[in-house]
Amino acid sequence: MTPDFQFPDSFLWGSATSAYQIEGSPTADGAGPSIWQRFAHTPGMITHGDTGDIACDHYRRFESDIALMQQLGMKAYRFSIAWGRVLPDGTGRVNAKGLDFYERLVDCLLSHGIQPMATLYHWDLPEALDNRGGWLNPDIAHWFAEYASLMFRTLDDRVKLWCTLNEPWVVTDGGYLHGTLAPGHRNLYEAPIATHHLMRAHGAAVQAYRALGQHQVGLVVNIEPKYPASGSEQDLAATRRADAYMNRQYLDPAFFGRYPEEMPEIFGQAWPQWPQADMDLIQQPIDFLGVNYYTRSVNRHDESAWPVKAAPVRQSHATITETGWEVYPQGLSDTLLWLKSRYGDLPLYVTENGSAFYDPPVAEGGKLDDPLRVNYLQKHLKAMHHAIAQGVNLRGYFAWSLLDNLEWSHGFSKRFGLVHVNLQTQERTPKESAHFYARVIASNGRELNEPAP
Ligand code: BGC
Numbered sequence: 001m002t003p004d005f006q007f008p009d010s011f012l013w014g015s016a017t018s019a020y021q022i023e024g025s026p027t028a029d030g031a032g033p034s035i036w037q038r039f040a041h042t043p044g045m046i047t048h049g050d051t052g053d054i055a056c057d058h059y060r061r062f063e064s065d066i067a068l069m070q071q072l073g074m075k076a077y078r079f080s081i082a083w084g085r086v087l088p089d090g091t092g093r094v095n096a097k098g099l100d101f102y103e104r105l106v107d108c109l110l111s112h113g114i115q116p117m118a119t120l121y122h123w124d125l126p127e128a129l130d131n132r133g134g135w136l137n138p139d140i141a142h143w144f145a146e147y148a149s150l151m152f153r154t155l156d157d158r159v160k161l162w163c164t165l166n167e168p169w170v171v172t173d174g175g176y177l178h179g180t181l182a183p184g185h186r187n188l189y190e191a192p193i194a195t196h197h198l199m200r201a202h203g204a205a206v207q208a209y210r211a212l213g214q215h216q217v218g219l220v221v222n223i224e225p226k227y228p229a230s231g232s233e234q235d236l237a238a239t240r241r242a243d244a245y246m247n248r249q250y251l252d253p254a255f256f257g258r259y260p261e262e263m264p265e266i267f268g269q270a271w272p273q274w275p276q277a278d279m280d281l282i283q284q285p286i287d288f289l290g291v292n293y294y295t296r297s298v299n300r301h302d303e304s305a306w307p308v309k310a311a312p313v314r315q316s317h318a319t320i321t322e323t324g325w326e327v328y329p330q331g332l333s334d335t336l337l338w339l340k341s342r343y344g345d346l347p348l349y350v351t352e353n354g355s356a357f358y359d360p361p362v363a364e365g366g367k368l369d370d371p372l373r374v375n376y377l378q379k380h381l382k383a384m385h386h387a388i389a390q391g392v393n394l395r396g397y398f399a400w401s402l403l404d405n406l407e408w409s410h411g412f413s414k415r416f417g418l419v420h421v422n423l424q425t426q427e428r429t430p431k432e433s434a435h436f437y438a439r440v441i442a443s444n445g446r447e448l449n450e451p452a453p
Contacts, residue, residue: 034127068428145207251289253279291348
């Protein structure tokens with residue numbers, strides 16, 4: 001029997017963005033610069049020398065962007081708050097104009113019937129805090145709790161879903177181990193320290209929420225399920241290490257209060273011992289988990305793959321996106337089912353999922369055909385439905401991304417948007433994928449019963 005792709009009535013359909021990727025005007029109205037501001041302005045760090053100086057100019061165009069979300073029928077929107085807009089020095093002095101921007105954004109969402117989900121940290125650490133050691137300074141857990149408390153006090157009467165960190169693995173792996181993302185460090189010894197203080201900051205923010213907040217707070221992780229390239233003991237062990245490094249390194253401390261046993265094997269003497277009190281701080285009960293899913297990897301043992309000694313094996317016959325990621329929808333249902341079996345029956349949200357593909361120019365009449373993105377979306381939504389049918393407590397889905405935006409060190413060269421952005425004119429054009437998604441939302445999933453467009 002073919003499944004009926006009806007979703008639960010309360011299912012939250014939305015899209016996601018982040019501050020530095022779309023807002024532009026990063027130092028306007030008294031905001032303090034972030035590490036991404038500095039990184040983007042360091043020659044050679046971002047493709048074509050792109051920066052977030054203008055990006056999608058969302059800081060000045062948020063009202064029309066929200067009207068567009070409403071036209072597409074979106075019920076929710078996940079955005080991030082730029083820490084330096086509200087606390088230019090990272091701590092201490094509050095910038096009223098920065099707070100006011102996010103208040104107006106949230107009010108506008110609500111007046112359009114769109115539920116806000118706010119992320120506190122999507123990688124744009126205030127530069128002033130990086131100058132004090134950033135994620136390597138243990139005090140950052142207090143700095144983050146101070147910032148989080150300010151936002152809870154300001155917006156919890158209107159924001160019901162809060163995310164502490166977005167993808168701590170990427171912050172550490174890109175920012176402190178490989179140096180491809182801000183702040184651009186490449187240091188085996190720093191990486192576990194950054195991870196640990198990220199997780200302490202998460203725990204401290206959840207604690208602050210219990211004192212100040214009335215609704216729900218969670219963590220957002222990127223999960224890339226790891227499959228072995230063969231049944232050999234070496235490949236199986238490599239796959240376990242890859243999974244520990246990318247996935248369990250963040251989930252196990254949050255849920256179980258301990259790091260995976262593979263970590264010392266991966267980091268050798270660079271892996272520190274942490275006090276139990278830290279692990280207790282990290283292990284705060286959360287109300288939901290946000291899952292960002294893009295792809296999977298198939299792994300084999302490789303001594304030269306620093307530091308995990310596991311290398312991905314490219315799959316023949318697979319569709320590969322512009323960021324080099326295999327399209328593997330089953331990985332999404334596998335991930336959701338694995339989370340339920342390992343960490344319990346917690347409410348889940350898919351807080352990001354999407355694809356960068358080459359887009360043709362916008363045609364006369366404003367049409368932009370993006371069949372590969374439509375196909376990606378359709379298959380992942382079906383995989384998600386499959387997980388719900390198996391009993392996963394999935395509450396919503398946020399497509400990455402609403403707009404073509406600054407894809408970090410790739411600059412504007414990779415387009416993930418459902419909506420095309422002309423970077424010269426700032427004109428927005430919904431792609432066919434946006435229209436397809438609007439039909440899915442309007443039919444609460446039944447559109448997926450139709451043959452592939
Ligand atoms: C991040 C986004 C990013 C997307 C695509 C996620 O890792 O949260 O900021 O644009 O993936 O790479």
